[in-house]
Every structure is written in C-alpha cells, then in structure tokens.
Amino acid sequence: MQDLVMAAIAARSKAHAPYSKFFVGAAMRDEHGHVHAGCNIENAAYPQGWCAEPSAISHLIMSGGMRITEVVVMGNGNTLCTPCGGCRQKIREFASGDVKIHCCTEQGQLIRTFTLDELLPASFGPENLK
Numbered sequence: 001m002q003d004l005v006m007a008a009i010a011a012r013s014k015a016h017a018p019y020s021k022f023f024v025g026a027a028m029r030d031e032h033g034h035v036h037a038g039c040n041i042e043n044a045a046y047p048q049g050w051c052a053e054p055s056a057i058s059h060l061i062m063s064g065g066m067r068i069t070e071v072v073v074m075g076n077g078n079t080l081c082t083p084c085g086g087c088r089q090k091i092r093e094f095a096s097g098d099v100k101i102h103c104c105t106e107q108g109q110l111i112r113t114f115t116l117d118e119l120l121p122a123s124f125g126p127e128n129l130k
C-alpha cells in the first residue's frame, strides 16, 4: 500500500484547487499491479472542475488497465476524505465490491479502510446491463 500512498501524495501536490483550497490526491492499483494517480482539477466555471479519482481512473485506462484493485485517497490534513458519491460510482465501473479504499491523511497515515461495498451498497454496475 505504501506505493499507492506515495503516488497519492505526489498527485495531491499537483492539485489545482484555488477555489475550495481542498487538495485531493488519489492513487489506484490496476490488475497488472501498476499504480496510477490523479488530483482534483477545479475550474473558474465551478461545475466544470473534477475530482482526483476520475483523474486517476483516466490514467489507469489510458495505460491499459481495466480493473481497479486497491485505492488510496487523501484530502487536507487529517480530515477523512472518502470518495464522493459520483466517484464511488466511477470506481464501481472497474472494481468489485471487495476492493479496499484506504482513506489517509495528507501525510499518508491511514485513517480508515472501507470496501467499495461499504461505500456503495447494492450498487448498479455493468452486470446490470447484461
């Protein structure tokens, strides 16, 4: 998990969050064991900004990954920064319910680990469309 933590810290340092001043870093491991990270990128037209998680998912997909197997997320200080509702659904697209989502402080200390099922119970996913 330490590689994910280091990647999330590095990604968070690149966050573009001049409006909320809430800097988020996310890192995800893919099915090949590779780590992909991303930050939140806000916009002067506020709704056009996006979260750290989709930034990381974009890197994962563009690198040839198709599955998310582990996630680290961190916000400001020691606040518990769980993925927002939309991000939970975005993660769901590529992750099974038992995937662990580690919420850490900005320094990388683990605060709490959730499974995706805990954060998004009875979720709707690709299987529902088969």
Ligand code: THU
Binding pocket: 017, 020, 022, 023, 024, 039, 040, 041, 042, 049, 050, 051, 052, 053, 082, 083, 084, 087
């Ligand atoms: N944010 C994320 O990047 N991920 C989340 O899951 C929660 C919220 C960002 C969006 C916005 O740039 C800032 O945090 C404040 O909401």
